[in-house]
Amino acid sequence: MPCVLTTVCADFDRRFAEFAFEPGFAASVDQHVAEIRSRLGADGAGLEPPAPPRDALADYALGFLDALAETGWREPVGYDYAVCRLTALSWLxxxxxxxAPRD
Structure with a gap:
């Protein structure tokens, strides 16, 4: 079974290209990144916040995906809260x- 982080990245890395022409989406993802860091205790006072713990990030992603599955969520054409959150996870x-680098 693949790592949940691998799955999220496989599905949401492609969304990074949208940042160039969707500034609202980029700003929303940035806010989600900050929220995830805060929830996982990885926010800091410096210019470069520390990395969140990898295992905590994976657990958070798994819980978020489980909650989406329970609601029957499907990825929309545009973006919604879940797309922003999953793209933020992928960005982190x-x-x-x-x-590991992909071959």
């Missing part, structure tokens, strides 16, 4: 290099 995984 990429930013902190939590996955």
């Amino acid at each position: 995984v990429n930013r902190h290099r939590f996955l």
Whole structure:
């Protein structure tokens, strides 16, 4: 079974391209990144906040995906709260290099 972080990145890394032409989406994802860092105790006073603990991020992603599955959520054409949250999770995984490089 693949790591939940691998799954999130496989599904939401492609959303990064939208930042260039959807500034509202980019701003929303930025706010979600800050919220996730805060929830996981990885917010800091410096210019570069510390990385959240990888295991905590994976547990959070798994819980979030489970909650979405329970509601029957499907990814919309645009973006909603869940898309922003999952894109933020993917961004954190990429930013902190939590996955091995893809071949």
